């Protein structure tokens with residue numbers, strides 16, 4: 001009852017805001033942040049709200065679990081923990097990408113123990129029931145002695161899975177909104193980035209002692225950049241944000257990069273452009289001096305630089321802890337060049353990431369205090385305010 005009253009309170013203030021997506025890039029203005037305040041304390045510390053988020057958001061929405069090139073060959077698989085479930089994401093012999101609950105149809109045992117691997121079939125470690133990579137049960141010792149037992153009735157339980165721009169999404173809902181419908185507002189928007197072809201060169205996992213929403217709010221503004229990221233601010237002015245998605249589950253826009261500079265430790269480009277060289281006349285200029293930041297509700301941050309793409313997955317572990325998986329993607333041909341220097345970008349953003357996680361952890365500590373009360377967002381925090389509104393809507 002208490003929780004419901006809080007949601008209603010926030011939703012009504014959200015309703016007074018204009019709910020629309022503005023197609024053209026625009027400078028962030030005061031309009032959308034005016035009057036908005038940060039969320040009340042319980043949204044960051046309450047186990048009950050955390051459980052409700054797991055049910056209403058992480059068990060119902062499309063969630064990013066990886067990229068198709070992570071499992072490039074038939075037989076490649078990885079295991080993903082989603083809202084308390086263990087899922088197997090595998091490429092079968094066709095080769096189609098499929099998802100299954102990691103639950104043996106015999107006595108329920110976890111089938112895959114390894115985080116990732118390559119296999120001709122998936123065999124349960126308990127009594128050796130064996131499943132093809134499309135989920136069919138193909139081996140069950142002594143079960144032919146059981147009257148009326150039919151292997152065909154005991155395939156691994158599938159999970160809803162779909163691809164968007166090469167990224168793999170799953171949805172635990174029984175009948176989710178189709179993935180294509182969910183991503184319809186972004187249809188074609190990123191196609192010139194060739195995201196589906198990119199290869200992850202590096203993955204870093206961060207265990208952050210802060211509520212997952214703080215990372216979204218942090219990602220959505222650069223008001224904090226001059227103090228928190230002096231190095232980033234030197235090459236990408238903190239006040240250069242222009243947003244084209246300002247309301248709804250997809251939010252963000254671009255920031256400028258100083259002429260001839262790159263978001264790397266050295267300041268030089270570290271790879272060939274992710275869009276390919278010389279094939280992209282229409283977007284040529286914007287691809288050189290802009291970095292695009294988009295949040296995809298509820299667990300993806302997509303950061304597109306001229307020569308690399310960084311993607312964060314956010315996995316809430318408790319009200320006060322979040323696992324963040326960060327991948328750095330490059331053009332598939334980038335590694336063939338002698339001047340390929342991915343560490344230059346990885347080190348830059350690993351440093352910047354850690355600066356962000358540190359202030360998020362400090363926020364978590366302060367928000368947990370009895371002295372905390374929602375504070376006013378500034379004119380440079382319209383996107384965090386919009387993200388909060390979408391969150392409140394999703395919580396019903």
Ligand code: FES
Pocket residue numbers: 104105106107108109124125126127128129
């Ligand atoms: S529980 Fe998997 S084979 Fe018995």
Ligand SMILES: [Fe+2]
Pocket residue numbers: 218219224225228229356
């Ligand atoms: Fe930051």
